[in-house]
Amino acid sequence: MDQQQFRKYGHELVDWLADYMQEVENYPVVSTAKPGEIKSRIPSSPPSAKEPMENILTDFRNLILPGMTHWQHPGWFAYFPANNSPPSVLAELLTAGLGAQCMIWQTSPAAAELEEAVMEWLQQMLALPEGMAGCIQDTASTATLCALLTAREKATGYESNRIGLQMPLTVYASEETHSSIEKGVKIAGFGSRALQPVATDDHFAMVPRELEKQIARDRENGLHPCCVVATIGTTSSTAIDPLEDIGRICRRHNIWLHVDAAFAGTAAILPEKRAILNGIEYADSFVFNPHKWMLTNFDCSAYFVRDPGALIQTFEIHPEYLKTGSDAEVKNYRDWGLQLGRRFRALKLWFVIRSYGVEGLRAMVREHLRLAQLFAAWLKDDARFETMAPVSLSLVCFRLNDGRPEPKLQELNAELLRRVNATGKVYVTHTALKGKYVLRMMVGQRTTAERHVQSAWEIIREKTQELLAGE
Numbered sequence: 001m002d003q004q005q006f007r008k009y010g011h012e013l014v015d016w017l018a019d020y021m022q023e024v025e026n027y028p029v030v031s032t033a034k035p036g037e038i039k040s041r042i043p044s045s046p047p048s049a050k051e052p053m054e055n056i057l058t059d060f061r062n063l064i065l066p067g068m069t070h071w072q073h074p075g076w077f078a079y080f081p082a083n084n085s086p087p088s089v090l091a092e093l094l095t096a097g098l099g100a101q102c103m104i105w106q107t108s109p110a111a112a113e114l115e116e117a118v119m120e121w122l123q124q125m126l127a128l129p130e131g132m133a134g135c136i137q138d139t140a141s142t143a144t145l146c147a148l149l150t151a152r153e154k155a156t157g158y159e160s161n162r163i164g165l166q167m168p169l170t171v172y173a174s175e176e177t178h179s180s181i182e183k184g185v186k187i188a189g190f191g192s193r194a195l196q197p198v199a200t201d202d203h204f205a206m207v208p209r210e211l212e213k214q215i216a217r218d219r220e221n222g223l224h225p226c227c228v229v230a231t232i233g234t235t236s237s238t239a240i241d242p243l244e245d246i247g248r249i250c251r252r253h254n255i256w257l258h259v260d261a262a263f264a265g266t267a268a269i270l271p272e273k274r275a276i277l278n279g280i281e282y283a284d285s286f287v288f289n290p291h292k293w294m295l296t297n298f299d300c301s302a303y304f305v306r307d308p309g310a311l312i313q314t315f316e317i318h319p320e321y322l323k324t325g326s327d328a329e330v331k332n333y334r335d336w337g338l339q340l341g342r343r344f345r346a347l348k349l350w351f352v353i354r355s356y357g358v359e360g361l362r363a364m365v366r367e368h369l370r371l372a373q374l375f376a377a378w379l380k381d382d383a384r385f386e387t388m389a390p391v392s393l394s395l396v397c398f399r400l401n402d403g404r405p406e407p408k409l410q411e412l413n414a415e416l417l418r419r420v421n422a423t424g425k426v427y428v429t430h431t432a433l434k435g436k437y438v439l440r441m442m443v444g445q446r447t448t449a450e451r452h453v454q455s456a457w458e459i460i461r462e463k464t465q466e467l468l469a470g471e
């Protein structure tokens with residue numbers, strides 16, 4: 001592709017994307033593609049001769065687009081959001097065009113220093129403790145793995161990197177914790193049986209008393225408690241673990257405290273919600289995802305640690321070919337995580353924070369919180385429904401309950417969900433809370449407005465009516 005063509009198609013695609021952002025509402029949220037359907041239409045071997053861009057773009061529209069699930073749809077109420085924004089997309093375009101591989105300071109000083117600066121901005125926005133320092137990771141899963149590895153090294157005097165893990169270390173997280181914790185525990189060599197689930201209360205938050213009991217019991221049995229993962233905003237119900245109590249226990253027992261606020265962390269930019277992070281001063285590490293709820297397109301996960309020295313000691317490696325004269329004066333982020341090669345992710349975060357301003361980001365979060373409360377109020381006024389968890393942020397867990405026995409209720413709600421999503425206008429997902437099948441209404445898409453939540457509620461009520469009438 002020559003320069004002229006790049007210019008032509010570049011303009012065309014930006015125009016297409018601008019239209020897409022406006023018209024995405026007209027697409028069915030979830031793709032109706034059947035397994036294997038898309039692949040069966042892709043040639044089984046690569047073209048040996050070059051193909052014109054026109055053909056590639058035609059296939060993109062006809063073949064790929066119908067197979068996409070539209071995460072930026074205003075009817076997106078599923079899982080958690082992965083919301084993006086025009087400035088973020090533009091920055092990502094620049095990142096791709098610059099094509100820099102930002103493994104060390106010298107391989108792009110601006111990337112390293114902008115990353116340091118925007119992480120300091122985030123630190124202020126969330127009012128994180130002064131001494132913390134951070135870097136961008138690809139995902140919260142990776143950040144949590146970094147935390148587990150650092151906790152492991154610290155607990156073994158930095159010996160397990162050298163000789164392998166020789167002693168039984170244990171890790172604690174609530175029974176509502178995210179699956180990435182178990183994955184990390186396995187990868188970090190603890191063995192999955194090292195992960196001790198801690199019981200939760202009626203609000204699905206960790207019970208600190210149970211944590212302390214388990215730690216004492218494990219110590220007596222010759223195990224070595226190493227790390228506690230507290231969740232601020234669990235995936236099923238955005239439950240908030242009591243960080244202050246958990247933090248004090250960790251301090252008392254000299255155990256690493258990792259705080260996973262992958263989704264909910266963004267809410268801490270609101271002064272009136274900052275209390276969700278009370279106790280963060282006890283944390284050794286903290287992660288939240290601007291790629292979920294802060295208009296920064298996937299991937300961008302912000303990882304903060306209290307002691308960067310411990311992180312670096314866990315990951316640093318100094319091959320001759322990467323030594324530079326400035327190593328003593330700069331941050332080389334290759335030593336702050338798993339990857340050597342790193343994308344220039346700070347650029348999109350910088351574009352986003354500057355384009356919206358902290359107040360603009362706060363306004364979005366506040367609106368989502370308001371819409372979730374509104375939806376919860378409508379539910380409350382309809383006796384056919386019940387709310388299944390506290391609405392602490394912008395997630396409403398609920399179900400239809402006409403008094404039939406539990407297994408039948410599960411079938412009823414699963415069928416309701418199927419019918420609601422089959423409209424193509426909204427996408428809602430489910431979870432289980434203490435064994436009960438629950439629908440999750442998650443408000444977090446950038447373009448979701450009151451009319452979309454209203455429309456979702458109308459669809460839910462209409463499908464409920466049909467279902468209960470036996471249609």
Ligand SMILES: *Cc1c(COP(=O)(O)O)cnc(C)c1O
Pocket residue numbers: 080138139140141142178180231233234235260261262263289301
């Ligand atoms: C989404 C989520 C994760 C995983 O995030 P990734 O960035 O996709 O790895 C971890 N923990 C919680 C609480 C989450 O909500």
